[in-house]
Amino acid sequence: MDLVQTLLDGLMVGGLYATVAIGVTLVFGIMGILNFAHGQMVMLGAYTAFFVVSAGLGFWPALVAGMVAMGALGFLLERLVFRHTLADHMQGLTASLGLIMVIENLAAAAFTPDPRTFDPPLPGSFQLAGLTLSSQRVLVLVLVVALVAACYLFLQKTRIGKAIRAMGQNRTGAALVGIRITQVTSVVFVLGSAMAGAAGVLYGSLFAITPYMSAAPLMKGFILTVLGGLGSVPGAVFAGFLLGIAESLGSRYLSASFRDGYGFILLIVALLYFPRGLFGGRGKVRV
Amino acid sequence: MSLAMDAAPAAALPRAQAALRERLATAVPWAGWIVLAALLALPLVGGSRYLVYLGTLIALEAALATSLNIVIGYAGQFAMSHAAFYGFGAYASALLITSLGLNFWLAVPAAMLLAGVIAAAIGYPALRYTGGVHLALITFAFGELARLLAANWDSLTHGPMGMRVTYSPAPFFGIDLSSGKGLYWLAAGMLLACLLVALCIQHSRFGRGLVAVREDETLASFLGINVVGYKLAAYVISSMLAAMVGCAYAPIMSFISPDLLSAQETISLIGVLILGGIGTVAGPIIGALVFFGIPELLRVARLYRLVVLGVVIVAVVLFMPKGIAGVLRDRAARWKRGVR
Numbered sequence: 146m147d148l149v150q151t152l153l154d155g156l157m158v159g160g161l162y163a164t165v166a167i168g169v170t171l172v173f174g175i176m177g178i179l180n181f182a183h184g185q186m187v188m189l190g191a192y193t194a195f196f197v198v199s200a201g202l203g204f205w206p207a208l209v210a211g212m213v214a215m216g217a218l219g220f221l222l223e224r225l226v227f228r229h230t231l232a233d234h235m236q237g238l239t240a241s242l243g244l245i246m247v248i249e250n251l252a253a254a255a256f257t258p259d260p261r262t263f264d265p266p267l268p269g270s271f272q273l274a275g276l277t278l279s280s281q282r283v284l285v286l287v288l289v290v291a292l293v294a295a296c297y298l299f300l301q302k303t304r305i306g307k308a309i310r311a312m313g314q315n316r317t318g319a320a321l322v323g324i325r326i327t328q329v330t331s332v333v334f335v336l337g338s339a340m341a342g343a344a345g346v347l348y349g350s351l352f353a354i355t356p357y358m359s360a361a362p363l364m365k366g367f368i369l370t371v372l373g374g375l376g377s378v379p380g381a382v383f384a385g386f387l388l389g390i391a392e393s394l395g396s397r398y399l400s401a402s403f404r405d406g407y408g409f410i411l412l413i414v415a416l417l418y419f420p421r422g423l424f425g426g427r428g429k430v431r432v
Numbered sequence: 433m434s435l436a437m438d439a440a441p442a443a444a445l446p447r448a449q450a451a452l453r454e455r456l457a458t459a460v461p462w463a464g465w466i467v468l469a470a471l472l473a474l475p476l477v478g479g480s481r482y483l484v485y486l487g488t489l490i491a492l493e494a495a496l497a498t499s500l501n502i503v504i505g506y507a508g509q510f511a512m513s514h515a516a517f518y519g520f521g522a523y524a525s526a527l528l529i530t531s532l533g534l535n536f537w538l539a540v541p542a543a544m545l546l547a548g549v550i551a552a553a554i555g556y557p558a559l560r561y562t563g564g565v566h567l568a569l570i571t572f573a574f575g576e577l578a579r580l581l582a583a584n585w586d587s588l589t590h591g592p593m594g595m596r597v598t599y600s601p602a603p604f605f606g607i608d609l610s611s612g613k614g615l616y617w618l619a620a621g622m623l624l625a626c627l628l629v630a631l632c633i634q635h636s637r638f639g640r641g642l643v644a645v646r647e648d649e650t651l652a653s654f655l656g657i658n659v660v661g662y663k664l665a666a667y668v669i670s671s672m673l674a675a676m677v678g679c680a681y682a683p684i685m686s687f688i689s690p691d692l693l694s695a696q697e698t699i700s701l702i703g704v705l706i707l708g709g710i711g712t713v714a715g716p717i718i719g720a721l722v723f724f725g726i727p728e729l730l731r732v733a734r735l736y737r738l739v740v741l742g743v744v745i746v747a748v749v750l751f752m753p754k755g756i757a758g759v760l761r762d763r764a765a766r767w768k769r770g771v772r
Contacts, residue, residue, distance in 0.1 A: 179565065179568070234565065236753060238510065238568065239702060240745070240750065242703065243703065243741075243742045243743070243744070243749065244742065245699065246700075246703075246742030247742035248742075254736075254739075360695065364572065364573065367569055367572075368569070403584055405580060406577050406580045406581070408573075409576060412570065412573050413574070416558065416566060417557045
């Protein structure tokens with residue numbers, strides 16, 4: 146029973162990681178923009194939700210507000226910064242490191258470093274077949290599955306989704322068949338940022354919000370993107386659940402204070418034996 | 433700048449003037465060395481305790497940036513674990529000295545050796561593939577892992593509260609290193625050692641091979657360069673130097689905590705490199721002077737200092753990707769050719 150409970154807890158936290166990982170997969174795996182400031186969007190999304198809920202508007206408007214606000218921020222950042230660094234991975238990475246410093250310290254000044262929490266829409270817990278389940282965690286899991294499914298369908302079925310996947314395979318080729326690269330890049334960035342906002346809102350409904358909360362989700366997002374195979378949405382989601390379970394088993398049976406460390410060990414081992422990630426994805430060249 | 437002006441040949445200048453400009457332009461690096469020597473020797477003539485302390489900090493940061501430049505600037509590999517090795521050096525030397533009673537000058541090579549072994553173990557899986565993204569991610573992950581380890585291994589590192597360091601380094605060939613000025617000489621010595629290694633690499637076959645790897649890994653492998661080996665060597669050397677500088681950090685600060693290993697430190701070092709000019713010898717030093725010196729003199733609150741630095745990093749990446757030293761070098765080259 147204890148094992149099943151731990152596995153379920155892992156699954157729910159894993160869903161959160163999967164949401165962050167999808168955003169990173171879109172922006173980094175498909176577009177090739179190494180945006181380390183993605184974690185900052187998770188943090189700002191959580192703060193947006195905190196302020197909307199504190200204003201008495203409830204959880205659902207907060208979720209929408211978080212996604213819209215981060216989508217808008219993503220649009221701005223793409224226009225002002227990342228559009229100009231598309232040619233060079235490392236330039237984009239460095240610019241995003243600068244953005245981290247700006248956003249994090251401004252947030253610390255504006256919101257104060259005190260941890261904040263807001264009331265989840267479904268408090269309490271319920272019993273099912275002898276297991277205790279937190280209602281909010283189950284809701285988060287359901288929402289994550291819905292978001293992931295929507296995102297996957299969008300990429301597979303819509304015209305612009307196909308354009309995005311085409312660009313992921315070969316940017317020059319996509320441009321040659323008439324895909325507007327700048328427009329599609331903008332759409333991907335907005336979508337990825339909105340997913341980060343959603344992840345932030347869900348994060349905030351489970352954990353405390355601080356200006357410095359972004360490092361862990363960011364790193365996990367990147368780890369999962371690589372673990373799942375660059376550019377593979379199903380891979381990122383699968384890896385997300387895997388990491389959630391690994392962390393939950395590790396902190397239950399090994400050491401809880403080392404919780405964030407298990408993912409890093411998983412990544413190092415995975416890259417040693419599965420350098421292309423679990424779901425293949427784009428190959429890496431060995432020289 | 434029009435194309436026509438760019439193409440204007442140097443012959444447009446009178447020969448005597450061209451020769452003078454040539455000579456002046458080659459003198460620029462020498463002038464740089466003289467300025468550096470003057471800056472380093474400043475505490476000989478005096479200066480308040482505060483200035484000496486500030487100089488110590490800037491020298492340490494410049495040494496770190498110089499060592500990071502070897503792997504990022506020359507080899508073009510984005511290593512994000514520099515602060516982790518810096519902190520590793522500080523912890524390892526402090527533990528070796530306090531619990532094993534080792535001499536400071538024996539603890540430094542011991543810590544460097546350990547760091548080199550770890551760097552090789554981390555670097556090999558990450559560097560087998562091209563693209564550099566793997567290295568950035570694995571080293572970032574390793575850095576966080578090291579920080580967590582330092583924060584949680586209470587019995588060894590005293591956990592998140594940090595460790596007090598009470599020893600001072602043994603005299604170095606008769607130079608007393610225990611006073612404030614002595615510690616400054618220690619930091620300056622670290623900077624000079626890192627500079628020496630960087631210069632030796634830059635002027636060697638190995639260094640030219642690294643630049644070839646940075647520019648095009650496939651082409652470099654066709655030229656007979658062992659690409660993985662070269663990248664790994666650059667990463668290991670750079671990490672060992674970081675550990676060496678870390679050994680100096682412990683007695684200078686007389687306090688070490690897991691925060692030292694945080695990714696923020698590496699990020700600000702990369703900022704220093706970008707600002708000063710990546711892949712140049714002067715860049716890391718100019719960057720450290722601007723990045724740490726000017727805000728200190730302006731006395732801005734720490735929070736806003738970091739915000740301003742973030743804005744500077746983004747602006748430099750977008751508008752001046754070669755950094756201060758890169759722009760100066762290009763200016764000098766154009767001026768020499770008589771192109772405005």
